[in-house]
Amino acid sequence: MPAVTETIDAVQSVTQGAYKYGFETEIDMEFAPKGLNEDIVRFISAKKEEPAWLLEWRLKAFALWKTMVEPRWPAVKYPPIDYQDAFYYAAPVKKAGPKSLDEVDPELLRTYEKLGIPLKEQAILAGVEGAGDTPAEGGRMPIAVDAVFDSVSVATSYKDRLAKDGIIFCAISEAVREHPELVRQYLGSVVPQGDNFFAALNSAVFTDGSFVYIPKGVKCPMELSTYFRINAKSTGQFERTLIIADERSSVSYLEGCTAPMRDENQLHAAVVELVALDDASIKYSTVQNWYPGDENGKGGIYNFVTKRGACRGARSKISWTQVETGSAITWKYPSCLLLGEDSVGEFYSVAITNNWQQADTGTKMFHIGPRTRSTIISKGISAGQGQNTYRGLVKISPKATGARNFTQCDSLLIGDQCGAHTVPYIENRCMTAKVEHEATTSRIAEDQLFYCRQRGLSQEDAVGLIVNGFCREVLKELPMEFAVEAQKLLQISLEGSVG
Amino acid sequence: MLKIEGLRAEIDGKEILKGIDLEIPAGQIHAIMGPNGSGKSTLSYVLAGREGYEITGGAVTFHGQDLLAMEPEERAATGLFLAFQYPVELPGVGNANFLRTALNAIRRSKGEPELDAMQFLKVARVRMKALSMPEDMLKRGVNVGFSGGEKKRNEVLQMALLNPSMAILDETDSGLDIDALKIVADGVNAMRAPGFSSLVITHYQRLLDYIVPDKVHVLMGGRIVQSGGPELAHQLEASGYGSVQAA
Numbered sequence: 001m002p003a004v005t006e007t008i009d010a011v012q013s014v015t016q017g018a019y020k021y022g023f024e025t026e027i028d029m030e031f032a033p034k035g036l037n038e039d040i041v042r043f044i045s046a047k048k049e050e051p052a053w054l055l056e057w058r059l060k061a062f063a064l065w066k067t068m069v070e071p072r073w074p075a076v077k078y079p080p081i082d083y084q085d086a087f088y089y090a091a092p093v094k095k096a097g098p099k100s101l102d103e104v105d106p107e108l109l110r111t112y113e114k115l116g117i118p119l120k121e122q123a124i125l126a127g128v129e130g131a132g133d134t135p136a137e138g139g140r141m142p143i144a145v146d147a148v149f150d151s152v153s154v155a156t157s158y159k160d161r162l163a164k165d166g167i168i169f170c171a172i173s174e175a176v177r178e179h180p181e182l183v184r185q186y187l188g189s190v191v192p193q194g195d196n197f198f199a200a201l202n203s204a205v206f207t208d209g210s211f212v213y214i215p216k217g218v219k220c221p222m223e224l225s226t227y228f229r230i231n232a233k234s235t236g237q238f239e240r241t242l243i244i245a246d247e248r249s250s251v252s253y254l255e256g257c258t259a260p261m262r263d264e265n266q267l268h269a270a271v272v273e274l275v276a277l278d279d280a281s282i283k284y285s286t287v288q289n290w291y292p293g294d295e296n297g298k299g300g301i302y303n304f305v306t307k308r309g310a311c312r313g314a315r316s317k318i319s320w321t322q323v324e325t326g327s328a329i330t331w332k333y334p335s336c337l338l339l340g341e342d343s344v345g346e347f348y349s350v351a352i353t354n355n356w357q358q359a360d361t362g363t364k365m366f367h368i369g370p371r372t373r374s375t376i377i378s379k380g381i382s383a384g385q386g387q388n389t390y391r392g393l394v395k396i397s398p399k400a401t402g403a404r405n406f407t408q409c410d411s412l413l414i415g416d417q418c419g420a421h422t423v424p425y426i427e428n429r430c431m432t433a434k435v436e437h438e439a440t441t442s443r444i445a446e447d448q449l450f451y452c453r454q455r456g457l458s459q460e461d462a463v464g465l466i467v468n469g470f471c472r473e474v475l476k477e478l479p480m481e482f483a484v485e486a487q488k489l490l491q492i493s494l495e496g497s498v499g
Numbered sequence: 500m501l502k503i504e505g506l507r508a509e510i511d512g513k514e515i516l517k518g519i520d521l522e523i524p525a526g527q528i529h530a531i532m533g534p535n536g537s538g539k540s541t542l543s544y545v546l547a548g549r550e551g552y553e554i555t556g557g558a559v560t561f562h563g564q565d566l567l568a569m570e571p572e573e574r575a576a577t578g579l580f581l582a583f584q585y586p587v588e589l590p591g592v593g594n595a596n597f598l599r600t601a602l603n604a605i606r607r608s609k610g611e612p613e614l615d616a617m618q619f620l621k622v623a624r625v626r627m628k629a630l631s632m633p634e635d636m637l638k639r640g641v642n643v644g645f646s647g648g649e650k651k652r653n654e655v656l657q658m659a660l661l662n663p664s665m666a667i668l669d670e671t672d673s674g675l676d677i678d679a680l681k682i683v684a685d686g687v688n689a690m691r692a693p694g695f696s697s698l699v700i701t702h703y704q705r706l707l708d709y710i711v712p713d714k715v716h717v718l719m720g721g722r723i724v725q726s727g728g729p730e731l732a733h734q735l736e737a738s739g740y741g742s743v744q745a746a
Contacts, residue, residue: 445587446550446551447587448587448588448589450547450549450550450571450587451583451586451587451589452589452597452601453548453570453571453572453575454547454548454571454572454574454575454580454581454583455575455597455601455604455605455657455661456572456575456576456601456604456605456608456661457572457600457601457604458572458604459572461600461604465589465592465596465597465600466589466592468591468592469589469590469591469592469593469640470590470591471591472591472592473591
């Protein structure tokens with residue numbers, strides 16, 4: 001039967017070609033000894049020449065972590081993780097701290113080029129002084145990029161241009177050195193060390209990540225972006241990102257993630273903290289494409305991430321947009337603490353599970369201030385043997401008078417071996433609050449596919465079109481350039497899912 | 500252009516088409532009439548390549564090629580178009596995006612350059628005006644929230660844009676008021692050319708007042724039981740399908 005042959009071909013194309021970021025970079029690496037104990041925490045802190053307060057902070061986190069257990073409530077299955085069988089620090093050997101791209105190992109730059117990072121932006125940094133003041137080619141706005149390779153940030157572009165507005169965009173380790181007062185004030189203020197098992201682990205051993213500070217009244221003139229790359233074998237990545245938007249400021253930030261294809265599972269346990277003060281807004285977008293494992297469920301990244309934003313100021317706004325296509329297991333709930341009056345939280349999510357991927361993802365909206373509002377739009381797509389769970393909490397405190405929430409959870413099933421689950425929790429302690437929840441589950445119908453194919457579209461293009469239509473409300477929230485990338489990614493992630 | 504010989508097809512083990520013979524030369528419009536359950540829609544789906552039907556006998560050639568060996572999208576690229584009896588809704592997929600994607604897929608397969616958004620809009624606007632379709636239908640989701648008449652007009656718009664050599668209209672007249680029927684018929688008549696053929700499937704003779712066929716065939720019980728000129732349609736309208744069965 002031709003249909004069977006076609007299915008086999010399609011599956012092969014997925015397993016052999018689809019994950020195009022599966023290569024490994026040959027580069028001199030420096031590792032901490034394998035395993036996790038207080039000495040490793042001290043080793044990392046010493047490597048980064050950290051002040052004593054931060055070492056103490058890490059050690060407290062480590063002490064807390066030892067008393068905690070992994071969460072068992074997510075609807076995901078995996079064998080026990082041996083936390084002693086991993087490296088907690090891996091960094092490309094550097095030649096005296098790169099100040100510009102010229103000093104960065106060319107092999108690293110080639111890696112980022114392969115990943116499609118706008119290297120032009122970095123070339124500007126490396127090249128002519130002040131070139132970053134003008135828009136990049138084609139008149140489009142440049143994007144400032146921070147690149148994190150395993151445990152360390154290797155390059156940040158457009159720093160000088162941003163500094164003219166007083167914006168700080170740098171590696172968090174650099175921020176610890178250059179802006180200790182800001183880091184000390186805000187680090188752990190949204191996600192405390194003992195928040196949960198993985199946040200505690202991250203707090204003890206985090207190695208790098210991005211730091212952003214937007215001063216009062218400043219609208220960040222360009223997209224800020226971080227690309228995370230896990231390269232080394234048996235390495236966990238524990239990055240920490242901290243973004244502070246001071247009064248009346250605004251910023252849009254995007255992160256992208258990839259990793260080589262490996263048979264073993266690798267752990268990624270990041271923490272992201274956002275703080276928005278009066279009238280400030282932060283838009284945080286994620287295109288997550290960690291290696292998902294092969295078609296038999298071997299290998300892939302465990303993406304156990306804690307992301308939370310605090311709308312501390314009145315009329316502040318935090319918006320999370322995520323497109324989760326990769327990782328063997330995704331466990332993340334980007335959340336908003338709506339403290340300031342009239343503050344706004346948003347969560348737009350597309351999560352795809354194909355083959356043996358598992359995702360347990362959603363959000364938490366804590367309405368604390370009066371007239372706080374939140375919107376949750378979640379689109380889960382399950383194919384192959386994938387399992388996809390939306391888990392969300394909307395909690396409204398007695399003081400949150402006039403608070404409003406709207407939640408919409410839609411699930412799309414492709415094939416009959418996958419699963420979609422919706423677990424919404426609503427806790428409303430305020431009489432004047434209004435909470436709405438809508439949920440749908442649908443299947444890509446055979447007649448939809450046939451209709452598209454009768455009009456000349458290939459099966460793959462038809463699936464891509466239908467899925468992109470299903471996700472449209474979320475994709476339109478992404479910054480323009482990344483929306484196009486995300487659309488392609490959705491289609492690639494689902495290749496071969498319809499036989 | 501299209502030649503069907505002894506075509507047999509079944510679904511879930513039940514034989515629906517029991518040996519159909521039909522030839523439609525280039526430039527001609529043929530009509531197939533028949534009562535409910537006679538196999539009219541099955542014939543259109545089998546020709547367009549929908550899954551779920553098993554071909555148990557016979558052959559179909561289209562432009563000299565073996566139609567039944569082709570994937571649905573290859574049939575479309577070769578010039579076969581099916582106007583659906585029940586056009587399918589694609590939520591979130593913009594009509595303009597869908598039409599342009601389809602048009603470019605067909606153009607690509609013909610080796611023609613693809614149209615960008617602006618070029619496409621120019622072409623689409625002209626066609627839409629001819630079909631009395633408001634421009635905002637381009638912005639809406641494919642067939643989502645369309646009235647019955649709008650859906651059918653959207654089918655005819657797609658046909659006009661994709662410019663097929665063979666259009667199968669599967670009960671395109673069902674659920675249309677007389678004004679919408681005229682617009683749809685005008686759309687089909689505008690396509691008439693020496694290189695264009697059409698197979699009009701209908702339950703009623705009404706549509707054939709506006710799209711005058713070269714030949715009319717009566718399909719009953721999975722077979723073509725009678726063929727004739729346009730007058731056959733009027734005959735059926737007057738005396739019903741029962742008279743044919745008796746014949």
